[in-house]
Amino acid sequence: MLELLTGASEAERERLLVLEATKLVDSPATEDFDRITRLAAAMFNVPTALISFITHDRQWFKSKVGMEVPETERGAAFCDHAIRSSDVLVVEDAARDRRFKFNRLVCGQPGIRFYAGAPLITQSGHALGSLCIIDTEPRELSEQEASQLKDLAALVMVQIERTVSVGRVHEVTHLPNRAQLRSDLQDLAMAGDPGARALALVDVMSSSQVQSALLALGLPALERSVRVIGSRLGSLLGSDITVYHVSETRFAFMLSVGQQEEASTKLEWIMARMREPFRFDGVAFTLEARCGALMFDAKSDGRRDLLRMATSALVQAGAESAALRWYAADMDVPHRRAYALVKMLPESLENGEFRLVYQPKLDVAKRRFSGVEALLRWSHPVMGTISPAEFVPAIEKTAAIHQLTDWVLEAALAQTAEWQSQGLFITVAVNASAKNLEHPEFASKVREACDRHRVDPKWLHIECTENSVLTGSRTSDTLQEIEKLGVQISLDDFGVGYSNIACLNRLPVSLLKLDRSLVAPIATDFRAWTLAQSLIDFGHCLGYRMLAEGVEDAETYEMLVQAGCDAIQGYFVSRPIEATDLLPFLRAQIPARLLVS
Incomplete structure (x- = not known):
């Protein structure tokens, strides 16, 4: 044709x-x-x-x-x-x-x-x-x-x-779609046609390219460009190879090849051609195309979830900024585990597998512990202790983060109420994700939870990262609503995210937390030490209190105190403490090692 x-x-x-x-x-x-x-x-x-x-x-x-x-x-x-x-x-x-x-x-x-x-x-x-x-x-x-x-x-x-479009053709390009690809793979398996083949999944645009093209050209022009790109891919492959349009910017095709080396040569050539500049509507484009591929035998492998396996390879290509990556079984392990963690969450919350521990924050000027950060722990009866570094990022990508944050908020405020009944009044910080802040009812949930546990909102801190507060205008509105309740707001991981200084003017933030990656090397790296001092001075000039987290040794602690840091958090000050042990810890005298003159 x-x-x-x-x-x-x-x-x-x-x-x-x-x-x-x-x-x-x-x-x-x-x-x-x-x-x-x-x-x-x-x-x-x-x-x-x-x-x-x-x-x-x-x-x-x-x-x-x-x-x-x-x-x-x-x-x-x-x-x-x-x-x-x-x-x-x-x-x-x-x-x-x-x-x-x-x-x-x-x-x-x-x-x-x-x-x-x-x-x-x-x-x-x-x-x-x-x-x-x-x-x-x-x-x-x-x-x-x-x-x-x-x-x-x-x-x-x-x-x-x-x-x-009876489930078989993509509405934009009219190329066979994902359902048709699955059907064709099943037909190959049923035919029992032996022989090595390569299944390739190509994402022709990065998410940032899609967003830029959408804003610059509009949806109709973007769809036209995708049709042109699909046609371009088809031209490179030839008329005897079917191109499938499996999602907005992803195309798939199969190559009949004997060995992976042969397929790699062909795919590398295709990806090089797809990355060559071309013009569309008078504008020059260079695609950030990536490819995930796997070898399979229709007779023995045709009933496996080949498209999911190709997707794993494509995700890996994106993570490595590589044009081509071949599927390996170990690529699936983290994805399957992440999926399992998200799936287990509701039942685990109900079964009491989650608990909060609390890491104290030292107020340097007052020489006392003025607050704690609520940190989540998960002990699964089969999988054992699951690190927050593993399960939080997985859950943050899904709507399940709302259920988890709701639980943390309720548990933290319930514990705060119990401490106050024992005469301990201390601020408690709870982390909020981007999805939480984008939710139109999040501020209402915070207010209702404080009312339910009879805790004055001034004893609650909401901690959020730079990245989360810059995801959209809704997050800023939510923070404004929360601040009006009397809740204090902290900007976590300051200095390692977008570091958009302009955003500070419109956010009701009272505390900036220096990220541990900036704090850890200051005792041995002069440039890191200079940067930390500059950030502390910068924050003070703008009227923010500055907290350094991840402080793990005496030398780092003393340097930060001398630099005028307002608060310190980290293992040198205190490890996270179980709720039942916090009251005796806080009532004890501050250790002499923390009383730097």
Whole structure:
């Protein structure tokens, strides 16, 4: 097909690719389409009604009433003119129309004199053909009749879209989709066709590229670019290889190859070509395309979840900023474990497998512990102790983070209320994720939880990272609402995220926490020490209190105190403490080692 389109315009090449992708040309007749042509012939009292598709060289009739031949050459097709407009093409007397009076279909059989055709236009704006009515006598078409013909054409398009997209064709490119790929893989397995193949999954744009293109070009242009990219990939692969459009920017295909080395050579060449600059709508693009691939044998491997395995390889390629990565079984381990952790969360919360421990924060000026940070712990009866560094990132990516944060908030406030009943009044910090802050009801949940446990909101701190507060405007609104309640807000991991200083002007933050990665090397790295001092001074100039976390030795502690850090948190000050042990710890005298003069 692509070779036949060399002389066509870009718009015509794209139209023909969309038509080809529908796989309707030369398909068997169906009652769904025939019913519409019969209705059209009866409504307009004409001998002939056609649903025609215009290919690169012919007019083929998907449905016909009163026409004996199944197709005509494109040069004789009235419908070739109809597809060039969005309106109905009306020819009242073809014998008097200079465009058609010498047409063989007018001069010979079937002797067309009257023609009216409504173009069949897809949602993407491509005219596939037309619904037309034909008579052997001249006649006129009223505005009402033209409107009725367009309505019938719309019904044809509904049927086309339904036929094309019965779970098997992507709506943007009209290429076979994920469901068709799975079906084809199953067919290969059932056929028992032995032989090595490579399944390749290509993501043609990074998420940042998609966002930039969407903002700069808009959705219709972005979809057009994806169609062009899909066509470009198909050209590189050749007409004998099927390209599948499996998600917004991901395409898949299979190569019949003997060895992985052979497939690597082919895929590396394709990825190099896909990364070459090209122009679209007058703008130069260089794709950040990546590929995940795996070798499989249809006879022995065809029933495995090959697409998931290719996706694992693609994710790994993204993580390593590599153009191509091959699947390895160990790639699945962290993904499957992360999925298992998320799935276990509701039951584990209900079974009491989670608990909070509390790490004290030392107020340097007051020489006392003024607050604690609530830290989550998970002890699973089978999997044992699960690190927060593992389960929190996995859960943060899902809606389950709301359930987990709700539990932490309730548990922390319940413990705060119990301590206050024993005469201990101390602030308790709870971590909130980006998804929490984006939730429109999060501030209300905080207020209701404080009311429920009868804890003044001033004893609650919400800690959030730089990255989380810069995800959208909703997060800033949420923080403003929380601050109005009297809750204090801390910016965690300061200095290692976006470090967008401008954001500090619009966020109701009172405390900045220097990340442990900035604090740890200051005793041995002069530049790190200079940076830490500068950040402390910077924070103070803007009116923030500064806390250093991850302090693990006396020298680091003393340097930070001398630098004017307001608060210290870390193992040198105190390890996280169980709730039952905190009161005796805080009531004990501050150790002399923490009383730096």
